[in-house]
Amino acid sequence: MTRVPSGTLTQRVVWALTGTVALFVTALALLAYLTFDQMEDDLVNDILNTEMDRLVQHARASDEFMPRQGARELGGSMRAWMSVDGQRPAGIPDEVLGLESGLHLIEPGAYTWHVMVADTGRGKVYLLYDATDNEERVHDFGLIVLGVGAICVIGAYALSRRVAAVAVGPLLDLTDRLATWAPGSPDLAVTRDDEAGRLIEAFNRVQNQVDRSIAREREFAGNLSHEVRTPLAAIRSDSELMLLTQALTPDQRQRLTRVVDNVDDVIVCLESARAMARDQLLPPAPVDVAACMEDAWRGYEAQAGQAELRWDNQIAPGHVLTLDRYALLTVLRNLVRNAVEHAAPATLTTRFTAQGVLELSDDGKGIAVDDLPFLFRRYYSGRMRDSNAGDRDETARGLGLAIAKRVCDMQGWSLTVESSREAGSRGTRFSLRFDAGVADASGAASGGVAPAAQGRI
Numbered sequence: 001m002t003r004v005p006s007g008t009l010t011q012r013v014v015w016a017l018t019g020t021v022a023l024f025v026t027a028l029a030l031l032a033y034l035t036f037d038q039m040e041d042d043l044v045n046d047i048l049n050t051e052m053d054r055l056v057q058h059a060r061a062s063d064e065f066m067p068r069q070g071a072r073e074l075g076g077s078m079r080a081w082m083s084v085d086g087q088r089p090a091g092i093p094d095e096v097l098g099l100e101s102g103l104h105l106i107e108p109g110a111y112t113w114h115v116m117v118a119d120t121g122r123g124k125v126y127l128l129y130d131a132t133d134n135e136e137r138v139h140d141f142g143l144i145v146l147g148v149g150a151i152c153v154i155g156a157y158a159l160s161r162r163v164a165a166v167a168v169g170p171l172l173d174l175t176d177r178l179a180t181w182a183p184g185s186p187d188l189a190v191t192r193d194d195e196a197g198r199l200i201e202a203f204n205r206v207q208n209q210v211d212r213s214i215a216r217e218r219e220f221a222g223n224l225s226h227e228v229r230t231p232l233a234a235i236r237s238d239s240e241l242m243l244l245t246q247a248l249t250p251d252q253r254q255r256l257t258r259v260v261d262n263v264d265d266v267i268v269c270l271e272s273a274r275a276m277a278r279d280q281l282l283p284p285a286p287v288d289v290a291a292c293m294e295d296a297w298r299g300y301e302a303q304a305g306q307a308e309l310r311w312d313n314q315i316a317p318g319h320v321l322t323l324d325r326y327a328l329l330t331v332l333r334n335l336v337r338n339a340v341e342h343a344a345p346a347t348l349t350t351r352f353t354a355q356g357v358l359e360l361s362d363d364g365k366g367i368a369v370d371d372l373p374f375l376f377r378r379y380y381s382g383r384m385r386d387s388n389a390g391d392r393d394e395t396a397r398g399l400g401l402a403i404a405k406r407v408c409d410m411q412g413w414s415l416t417v418e419s420s421r422e423a424g425s426r427g428t429r430f431s432l433r434f435d436a437g438v439a440d441a442s443g444a445a446s447g448g449v450a451p452a453a454q455g456r457i
Contacts, residue, residue, distance in 0.1 A: 009171065013164040014157070021156035029149040033142045040134045041114075045103060047078075048116040052127050055080055059120045066125065077130040084123035096126050170196030178203070184211060228270060236263045258302070265299045265333070271326045281410065287325045289358065290315040293350055296332035300340050307344035309362075314351040323434065327407050331415070334400040335360050335430050343428060361429035367419035375417055376405040408432070 051074060058065040059082060066072055066082035069090045073079055081089035081096075088097060095108050096115050101124075104115040114129040174196055177188055187204040190197050239259045242248070248256070271282070290313065297304070297311055304311065339348045343364030350360050367375065374380045378399060408415040412435040419428040 010164045010168045013168055014160045017160035017163060018153065018157045021160075022153045025149045025152045025156075029145040032145050033138075036141050037138045040131070040138055041105075044114045044129050044131050044134060048103065048114055048127055048129055051078060051080075052116050052118050052125065055125050055127060056118055056120050059122065059125060074127075077133065079128050081126045081128075082120075082123050083126070089126070092126060093128075096128055099126070170194065171199075174200060174203075181207070184214075228266070232263050232266055236260055239263070261295075261298050264295075269330070282324045282326055284322045284324055286320045286322055287328060288317070289319045289321055289328075289352060290317045292325060292328055293332055296329055296336050299333055300336050304336075304340050304344070304348075307340050308346075309340050309344035310347045312347055312349040314349060315358075316352070319352055321434065324411060327411050330407050331404045331413075331432065332360075334404040338400050339364070339428075346427070356434060358432040358434075359429055360432075361427060363427040366421035366426045367417070367428055368421070372417065372419060376401050376415075378402040411435070 343362040346364035414433040
């Protein structure tokens with residue numbers, strides 16, 4: 001996955017321009033410094049060559065031109081010695097005496113010497129040029145170039161900030177305007193005839209498409225709830241009337257009771273779907289957690305029996321919380337269905353901890369570690385790969401846990417999962433933590449529960 005650069009767009013533009021200028025200035029300053037240093041060396045070497053030619057000509061013409069016991073001062077920073085028959089001239093440095101014919105650069109201590117050695121036929125001539133002052137000039141030139149470069153970089157930074165403000169300013173204005181956008185908001189006004197203006201036009205088109213999609217989704221949810229409620233109410237009332245008949249066999253009574261329960265489950269699904277479609281929360285009311293858990297189990301009791309999933313309910317009756325019953329029932333139903341389809345054969349244990357956490361744990365096959373981070377994604381069916389539900393409808397896969405997670409996010413609850421496939425600790429545990437506003441019937445808030453985020457999806 002590509003890593004997104006840190007910092008704002010303005011900062012990245014500023015540092016990109018400043019870095020480019022700094023790199024160019026550094027290269028130019030280094031080139032200027034090296035060129036100046038080379039020019040100084042070439043100038044000194046030219047002086048040495050010229051002077052050495054003159055010395056050699058005069059030394060060959062006259063033995064008296066070069067002194068035998070000392071140095072000949074040539075003015076400025078140059079001195080010359082002549083060695084005849086290998087004798088050491090007086091005052092010649094040791095570093096110079098051992099040099100062969102040709103040009104040499106030596107740096108004894110803090111000094112810089114350019115030395116040229118030539119053979120006149122009568123002896124060796126040593127010509128020394130003290131280039132220490134030249135090196136100091138090169139050093140001073142380097143400091144000047146460094147200072148000018150620093151000033152250029154500082155100026156480039158200031159100019160880059162100005163350029164970034166002009167280039168990125170329209171995008172920042174657009175970002176500020178989009179930060180307050182919400183579905184149904186009026187179109188953004190197009191006040192610019194440039195890239196930013198065309199971006200606003202494109203966003204307005206996308207916004208209109210989103211608004212139409214949301215409107216169709218809400219209309220569908222509303223129509224579905226309205227149209228289905230009437231036949232469901234008729235089915236429920238007829239079933240309840242039939243249950244009052246005394247001449248029913250136990251099997252018939254059980255089936256009619258199951259019809260009533262399934263009708264209630266459908267109504268719960270409709271209410272949950274409409275609430276999620278509209279991102280609206282129903283008013284909280286006192287809810288018996290144990291009874292709600294029993295209702296969630298009852299809807300899948302037949303399937304659980306076929307899949308050999310047993311239920312151990314350890315939630316004490318009468319534990320009442322103030323919350324949205326439809327939301328809680330939707331979450332519990334999807335968790336129970338998940339256990340029926342993927343954990344069985346196993347035992348599903350439900351408990352309400354002292355910390356205010358509702359836990360649903362099973363001792364089934366467990367979930368692969370690689371699948372855990374993606375378990376609440378829509379249509380993610382990694383767990384299905386090793387389940388026995390291979391003949392189920394593919395479109396139904398990966399929705400139950402995603403719906404449960406979204407309901408929890410809408411309510412401000414926290415839904416987490418832990419699982420293991422190791423022997424002795426194999427199984428899966430879902431933990432449902434309620435927000436700090438959930439209270440029991442006496443009005444005391446659920447203890448030990450960290451407040452969850454109140455964001456909406």
